[in-house]
Amino acid sequence: MANLDAAFSALADPTRRAILARLALGEATVMELVEPFEMTQPAISRHLKVLEGAGLIVRRSEGTKRPCRLAPSAVAEIDQWLGMLRRALETNYDRLDGVLAAMKPEK
Amino acid sequence: MANLDAAFSALADPTRRAILARLALGEATVMELVEPFEMTQPAISRHLKVLEGAGLIVRRSEGTKRPCRLAPSAVAEIDQWLGMLRRALETNYDRLDGVLAAMKPEK
DNA sequence: CGGTTATATAACGTATAAGTTATATAATCG
DNA sequence: CGATTATATAACTTATACGTTATATAACCG
Numbered sequence: 449m450a451n452l453d454a455a456f457s458a459l460a461d462p463t464r465r466a467i468l469a470r471l472a473l474g475e476a477t478v479m480e481l482v483e484p485f486e487m488t489q490p491a492i493s494r495h496l497k498v499l500e501g502a503g504l505i506v507r508r509s510e511g512t513k514r515p516c517r518l519a520p521s522a523v524a525e526i527d528q529w530l531g532m533l534r535r536a537l538e539t540n541y542d543r544l545d546g547v548l549a550a551m552k553p554e555k
Numbered sequence: 556m557a558n559l560d561a562a563f564s565a566l567a568d569p570t571r572r573a574i575l576a577r578l579a580l581g582e583a584t585v586m587e588l589v590e591p592f593e594m595t596q597p598a599i600s601r602h603l604k605v606l607e608g609a610g611l612i613v614r615r616s617e618g619t620k621r622p623c624r625l626a627p628s629a630v631a632e633i634d635q636w637l638g639m640l641r642r643a644l645e646t647n648y649d650r651l652d653g654v655l656a657a658m659k660p661e662k
Numbered sequence: 663c664g665g666t667t668a669t670a671t672a673a674c675g676t677a678t679a680a681g682t683t684a685t686a687t688a689a690t691c692g
Numbered sequence: 693c694g695a696t697t698a699t700a701t702a703a704c705t706t707a708t709a710c711g712t713t714a715t716a717t718a719a720c721c722g
Contacts, residue, residue, distance in 0.1 A: 477698080477699090478698070478699060478700095479697090479698065479699085489698085489699075489700090490699090490700075490701080490702095493699065493700060493701085494700090494701095496699095497700090511698090512697065512698045512699075513697095513698060513699085514698080514699065514700095
């Protein structure tokens with residue numbers, strides 16, 4: 449899935465994760481997002497574009513402002529994919545437990 | 556967390572996700588992982604190094620072979636971080652913001 | 663021992679990412 | 693209208709990612 453490429457790639461950057469953490473507290477405009485980070489406005493604008501492209505945020509227009517908020521779609525997709533790994537790990541643990549249990553009586 | 560950088564970055568590549576999907580079926584050697592992908596062995600070896608560095612896989616030595624299997628640590632870390640987003644989305648912050656914006660057009 | 667197999671590393675080209683400064687657009691307000 | 697504010701885009705630099713081919717290491721086998 450190309451969407452997963454974009455979503456995981458977007459999440460790989462710590463600034464973008466911090467932006468998402470901020471948005472988890474509620475909607476914010478670009479300038480509100482620029483302020484806490486020691487980075488220029490164009491840099492943040494591009495991070496937002498990446499997050500939007502990955503489906504992690506959505507934006508509306510309010511006069512000259514473009515407030516951002518979290519979007520559920522990409523998160524759901526990621527969760528679904530990670531579920532595959534999670535299930536595999538659980539299964540492998542079960543099997544490992546089985547192996548260890550079988551080895552125990554040997555003493 | 557710097558680990559999250561590495562983990563998300565590792566997952567951003569489709570070849571690496573395919574490798575993980577293959578490992579979800581069980582342990583595999585490097586050559587076993589090379590075969591299904593149309594890519595050279597050094598390329599796969601480097602993908603494996605990235606996955607190992609991110610804590611997504613672990614490897615052992617068995618003679619001249621180096622079988623890989625899934626590791627739980629990074630997956631758990633990612634799950635934990637995504638939980639923050641999931642909770643924010645479940646709390647309907649986005650819908651709440653929409654409702655509040657519609658209710659007070661002044662401001 | 664020498665040859666083969668499994669994997670890793672080096673060196674390199676090309677593409678893309680992430681930041682900067684400078685400038686453009688677009689809505690708002692006097 | 694022109695000025696101001698909010699945001700986007702362009703042009704550029706530097707760093708890193710991903711693939712290749714060629715070669716090195718290391719265990720195994722006859």
